[in-house]
Amino acid sequence: xxxxxxxxxxxxxxxxxxxxxxxxxxxxxxxxxxxxxxxxxxxxxxxxxxxxxxxxxxxxxxxxxxxxxxxxxxxxxxxxxxxxxxxxxxxxxxxxxxxxxxxxxxxxxxxxxxxxxxxxxxxxxxxxxxxxxxxxxxxxxxxxxxxxxxxxxxxxxxxxxxxxxxxxxxxxxxxxxxxxxxxxxxxxxxxxxxxxxxxxxxxxxxxxxxxxxxxxxxxxxxxxxxxxxxxxxxxxxxxxxxxxxxxxxxxxxxxxxxxxxxxxxxxxxxxxxxxxxxxxxxxxxxxxxxxxxxxxxxxxxxxxxxxxxxxxxxxxxxxxxxxxx
Amino acid sequence: xxxxxxxxxxxxxxxxxxxxxxxxxxxxxxxxxxxxxxxxxxxxxxxxxxxxxxxxxxxxxxxxxxxxxxxxxxxxxxxxxxxxxxxxxxxxxxxxxxxxxxxxxxxxxxxxxxxxxxxxxxxxxxxxxxxxxxxxxxxxxxxxxxxxxxxxxxxxxxxxxxxxxxxxxxxxxxxxxxxxxxxxxxxxxxxxxxxxxxxxxxxxxxxxxxxxxxxxxxxxxxxxxxxxxxxxxxxxxxxxxxxxxxxxxxxxxxxxxxxxxxxxxxxx
Numbered sequence: 001x002x003x004x005x006x007x008x009x010x011x012x013x014x015x016x017x018x019x020x021x022x023x024x025x026x027x028x029x030x031x032x033x034x035x036x037x038x039x040x041x042x043x044x045x046x047x048x049x050x051x052x053x054x055x056x057x058x059x060x061x062x063x064x065x066x067x068x069x070x071x072x073x074x075x076x077x078x079x080x081x082x083x084x085x086x087x088x089x090x091x092x093x094x095x096x097x098x099x100x101x102x103x104x105x106x107x108x109x110x111x112x113x114x115x116x117x118x119x120x121x122x123x124x125x126x127x128x129x130x131x132x133x134x135x136x137x138x139x140x141x142x143x144x145x146x147x148x149x150x151x152x153x154x155x156x157x158x159x160x161x162x163x164x165x166x167x168x169x170x171x172x173x174x175x176x177x178x179x180x181x182x183x184x185x186x187x188x189x190x191x192x193x194x195x196x197x198x199x200x201x202x203x204x205x206x207x208x209x210x211x212x213x214x215x216x217x218x219x220x221x222x223x224x225x226x227x228x229x230x231x232x233x234x235x236x237x238x239x240x241x242x243x244x245x246x247x248x249x250x251x252x253x254x255x256x257x258x259x260x261x262x263x264x265x266x267x268x269x270x271x272x273x274x275x276x277x278x279x280x281x282x283x284x285x286x287x288x289x290x291x292x293x294x295x296x297x298x299x300x301x302x303x304x305x306x307x308x309x310x311x312x313x314x315x316x317x318x319x320x321x322x323x324x325x
Numbered sequence: 326x327x328x329x330x331x332x333x334x335x336x337x338x339x340x341x342x343x344x345x346x347x348x349x350x351x352x353x354x355x356x357x358x359x360x361x362x363x364x365x366x367x368x369x370x371x372x373x374x375x376x377x378x379x380x381x382x383x384x385x386x387x388x389x390x391x392x393x394x395x396x397x398x399x400x401x402x403x404x405x406x407x408x409x410x411x412x413x414x415x416x417x418x419x420x421x422x423x424x425x426x427x428x429x430x431x432x433x434x435x436x437x438x439x440x441x442x443x444x445x446x447x448x449x450x451x452x453x454x455x456x457x458x459x460x461x462x463x464x465x466x467x468x469x470x471x472x473x474x475x476x477x478x479x480x481x482x483x484x485x486x487x488x489x490x491x492x493x494x495x496x497x498x499x500x501x502x503x504x505x506x507x508x509x510x511x512x513x514x515x516x517x518x519x520x521x522x523x524x525x526x527x528x529x530x531x532x533x534x535x536x537x538x539x540x541x542x543x544x545x546x547x548x549x550x551x552x553x554x555x556x557x558x559x560x561x562x563x564x565x566x567x568x569x570x571x572x573x574x575x576x577x578x579x580x581x582x583x584x585x586x587x588x589x590x591x592x593x
Contacts, residue, residue, distance in 0.1 A: 041497075041498040046411040053430065056467055059444065067440075074443070136330065145575060152344060213512050245476075
């Protein structure tokens with residue numbers, strides 16, 4: 001990082017400046033303005049994205065956070081209710097507490113699980129000769145490409161005559177009567193976790209594959225000379241640190257994915273699921289947003305979920321930055 | 326390890342194999358008990374039925390295909406250009422606001438989309454974008470995921486030294502971006518290409534479009550296949566037809582990436 005000595009702000013060092021505060025602020029602003037002018041072209045580069053991003057992402061999020069402090073129901077004009085929605089979530093809505101617990105449980109298993117499966121598979125594939133690697137990448141990513149495979153799993157676990165699993169187990173004599181896989185509290189949660197993990201070779205998997213390809217051979221040669229003894233050391237001290245940007249990206253994808261498991265659960269177990277055994281915050285949100293039209297309350301739920309993920313992301317980013325040390 | 330990979334791949338592929346075989350089953354086999362994964366008498370009847378159904382829709386099928394192709398191509402190309410342009414300075418340079426902008430962008434990924442439908446509709450409405458292609462394309466341009474992906478790959482793959490030596494040669498920002506940065510991050514472009522194509526190609530019914538002649542292929546095909554059990558085979562054929570284009574794009578982009586990477590040596 002270049003030392004900035006222009007204007008009044010040398011970065012990184014404590015400089016004892018005896019000038020009065022007003023003058024210092026003025027010098028600071030002058031420096032900032034000069035930097036802005038010097039970097040004109042960079043602002044031009046980011047302008048198209050930032051304008052669209054502001055209009056189509058930042059604005060909707062801000063409007064939604066604003067709704068979370070109102071009782072907006074899509075018919076009447078919203079009234080400001082302060083923190084009532086947040087109070088209601090924790091004090092009056094037992095189902096929300098259950099959903100919160102379930103969400104954290106699903107996220108703790110599928111988030112790290114999916115992340116590790118993606119990383120390990122990408123690492124395996126990278127060892128293979130070129131043709132085989134491309135073929136396998138395509139085959140492994142194809143299910144994510146198809147999307148919405150939930151209905152196929154639904155057929156597989158169905159409790160009627162069409163359920164494949166029941167049909168096979170009956171034929172082999174493992175069970176004597178049909179099992180209601182998706183309507184049983186004990187089976188539905190593991191099945192959902194399995195299906196989510198099955199579908200986890202997605203965006204982060206692709207970015208890991210790309211990231212591994214970006215590491216030049218010379219790094220491994222240099223590492224071998226520096227006394228890296230086995231593949232594990234190579235992975236930890238060479239490969240992972242060099243693909244840290246992709247690891248961070250994958251972590252964000254895994255967190256958002258793990259906390260947003262909604263459609264898979266609704267697709268397999270329905271909403272609400274039996275005895276709310278697989279009820280997550282997304283289910284709760286969907287219920288209030290699209291069935292009851294309580295936009296104020298559902299916006300509050302979304303806002304809370306947002307801060308939960310944000311907090312977790314900060315923590316995970318810190319962990320990943322320790323890789324290879 | 327090869328054995329493990331084979332088994333793992335087969336397990337991953339099973340639902341897809343099932344979808345293909347469903348689309349090849351004659352209706353007599355679709356609801357047979359016990360159910361079988363592979364069809365006994367495979368037939369293309371479901372696909373023929375699909376094309377017959379497609380030929381007498383109210384709005385000609387070509388129009389739906391055009392809509393989807395237009396949205397996908399413009400959206401994907403535009404997004405890759407706009408996102409890469411923004412990712413380049415955010416990844417490689419420090420200027421007032423650069424860090425803050427990036428933190429906001431990364432943070433926004435965490436907000437769940439379920440409650441954004443209404444604010445989004447309000448914004449589209451106030452910009453008079455309802456019932457235009459722009460309502461689908463403009464948000465795709467500024468998809469946050471793409472920028473984040475691009476920026477992370479640039480962090481990894483573009484050495485600062487190359488840009489500095491280009492500065493000494495008097496290269497403009499645009500030249501540095503198009504001649505140095507973009508060729509180096511081809512794996513990222515390929516990844517982004519497939520992610521965007523996939524999501525845009527599968528655009529279904531949205532609240533922003535109400536004219537029938539502006540609706541998408543995915544919407545039109547889902548209308549054909551959701552008429553109950555009688556068309557279950559056609560439904561399976563639809564999901565396979567919708568898969569073909571993203572699959573072809575994916576295969577082409579993946580095989581190209583690996584070639585370019587093996588020829589260009591990147592050294593810090």
